[in-house]
Amino acid sequence: MRITVLTSLYPSPERPYEGVFAERRWVGMRDRGHAVGVVQPLPWAPGWIGGRRGELARRPATEQRAGIAIERPRYLHVPKLARRNAQAFARVGVRAILAGERPDVVVADYAWPASAAVRTLAAHGLPCVVNGRGSDVLEVAGEAGLGAELGANLAASAGWCAVSADLVARMDELAGQPGRGVLVPNGVDTIAFRPADRGSARRSLGLAPDGALVLVVGHLIPRKDPVLALKTFLAGAPADARLVFLGRGPLEAEVAEHVEHDGANARVRLMGEVPPERLAEWYAASDALLLTSSREGRPNVVIEALAAGRPAVATAAGGTAEVLGALAERLLVASRDPAVIGARLGAVLRDPPTPTELRGLVEHLSWDASLDALEGVLQAARPEAVR
Numbered sequence: 001m002r003i004t005v006l007t008s009l010y011p012s013p014e015r016p017y018e019g020v021f022a023e024r025r026w027v028g029m030r031d032r033g034h035a036v037g038v039v040q041p042l043p044w045a046p047g048w049i050g051g052r053r054g055e056l057a058r059r060p061a062t063e064q065r066a067g068i069a070i071e072r073p074r075y076l077h078v079p080k081l082a083r084r085n086a087q088a089f090a091r092v093g094v095r096a097i098l099a100g101e102r103p104d105v106v107v108a109d110y111a112w113p114a115s116a117a118v119r120t121l122a123a124h125g126l127p128c129v130v131n132g133r134g135s136d137v138l139e140v141a142g143e144a145g146l147g148a149e150l151g152a153n154l155a156a157s158a159g160w161c162a163v164s165a166d167l168v169a170r171m172d173e174l175a176g177q178p179g180r181g182v183l184v185p186n187g188v189d190t191i192a193f194r195p196a197d198r199g200s201a202r203r204s205l206g207l208a209p210d211g212a213l214v215l216v217v218g219h220l221i222p223r224k225d226p227v228l229a230l231k232t233f234l235a236g237a238p239a240d241a242r243l244v245f246l247g248r249g250p251l252e253a254e255v256a257e258h259v260e261h262d263g264a265n266a267r268v269r270l271m272g273e274v275p276p277e278r279l280a281e282w283y284a285a286s287d288a289l290l291l292t293s294s295r296e297g298r299p300n301v302v303i304e305a306l307a308a309g310r311p312a313v314a315t316a317a318g319g320t321a322e323v324l325g326a327l328a329e330r331l332l333v334a335s336r337d338p339a340v341i342g343a344r345l346g347a348v349l350r351d352p353p354t355p356t357e358l359r360g361l362v363e364h365l366s367w368d369a370s371l372d373a374l375e376g377v378l379q380a381a382r383p384e385a386v387r
Contacts, residue, residue: 001378002035004103006093006114006128010040011065014055017273021186021300022109022133027066028187028371037100038070041093043077071096082144086113094120105158105378107131111171112140115153127158127381131184132167134297134318135223141174142295151175158381161374164298164319184374187367188303192280195309195355201284212241212287212349217279217301220249227251228292228338230258230268236342237349243268243290246282283308287349292341293317306362309355313345325361327353 005026009019030036045057063070073096075088094117097106106121106128108114114130121128130153141147151174154160160175161184162168168181175181202209214237216229226245233243245255245268252270259268274282283289289305289312296318303323305312311327314320316334324331330353333341 001105001375001382002101002103003029003037003378004097004100004106005036005038005109006097006106006117007038007040007109008089008113009110010038010070012059012063014058017276020276023066023068024367025186025370025374026068028367029374030067032371032375036068037103038068039093039096040070040072041075041089041096042072044074071100082113082146083149086116086149089113090117090120093117094124097121097126098124102126105129105381107378108157109133110136111154111160112136112146112150115150115157118153118157122156122158125383127383129377129381130154130157130160130171132160132162132171132297134163134167135295137162137167137170137174138295138297138318139223141170147174159377161377162297164296164322166319166322167297182373182377184377185298185365185370186300186303187370188300188307188362188365189367190307190359190363192277193283193304193307194280195359196280196284198285198287201281204281205285207285208242210240212238213285214241214243214345214349215246215282215286215289215305216243216291217246217282217289217304218291218299219247220245220251220255222251223293223295224249225292225294225336226255227258228336228341229290230255230262230264231338232290232292232341232345233268234262234264234342235338236344236346238346241267241287241349244282244286245270246272246274246279248272279304280308283310286310288313288345288352290345291315291320292336293320294336296320298323303362303365306358309358311348311352311358313341313348315341323361327357327361 011023026036042056073092075092077085108130111130111132118128154175160171161182163185168183172178172181220226291314298319302312316332321328333344
């Protein structure tokens with residue numbers, strides 16, 4: 001198949017880890033012999049501006065990453081005008097798609113704003129499959145109040161899929177077509193992420209050999225609630241335990257302020273982003289992952305931790321329970337009270353499930369199985385399959 005991916009999130013020289021799971025999926029499809037191209041419309045920004053907008057301005061208009069051509073057309077983004085911005089995103093995205101070699105199928109990867117292109121693509125005879133990953137559905141339909149628009153986009157598409165059953169059900173509901181969506185979970189590299197010696201990993205990372213180590217992995221953004229993770233750790237972890245944040249984001253300074261205010265500098269470190277290839281070593285060095293999200297699709301960090309034989313103590317959000325399976329009663333917490341979550345974290349650190357139990361929850365989530373499911377969805381969306 002010739003596949004064009006229309007997306008708002010993909011790695012770049014300035015942000016090499018942003019959207020890395022999407023890249024992993026599309027590189028896998030390319031390795032299976034499919035012709036894959038990416039169109040990532042970006043807001044226009046002047047080259048002299050600083051901060052996040054400056055990073056956007058510096059991203060190359062075209063790029064080759066892992067054998068995939070990426071095109072980044074620009075559009076005018078106006079703050080607080082979500083509907084108008086989605087339309088502008090879709091307009092320049094469709095223009096770029098039509099200017100290139102005609103694909104067999106387009107994937108709106110990250111449902112919003114990419115799904116805004118569905119009708120225009122259909123008018124040109126191009127089927128579009130919408131893929132949901134989490135906040136692109138839940139937050140857009142929730143806090144952003146754009147559920148009706150997203151539902152209409154889904155209903156007009158050639159089909160949709162998502163990374164969790166919970167998310168598939170929500171997309172079905174928005175579109176008013178129960179049972180139509182398909183589960184296409186992300187895979188996990190069970191060779192890279194596997195149980196390994198904790199002491200060796202700590203020596204390699206320059207960490208102290210004693211005391212429990214708890215990780216918080218991911219963007220420091222509101223829906224991940226890193227401040228709640230900090231308060232949870234301080235409420236329930238042993239006095240000799242340490243907490244490490246691996247990630248960055250707009251709440252980084254706020255988290256640092258809380259660490260200082262709580263007198264926890266000796267126990268808590270903010271490490272910033274870590275290259276994906278080093279994450280397995282951090283999981284091996286740890287005793288538990290802590291995830292305090294208010295919204296989730298199907299969290300990759302939980303899957304990775306389990307594959308590495310480390311427990312993930314998590315708040316109940318989205319598809320997290322699907323991953324924790326039979327161990328959800330021990331690892332999942334419905335409350336968002338740091339004392340309650342902390343008590344669960346302390347209990348798990350004292351008496352964790354075995355690495356074999358934990359790894360058994362995710363061994364079936366191979367990348368091959370994920371790509372098989374994705375190929376099925378895309379093949380079914382092609383016009384010849386519909387006829």
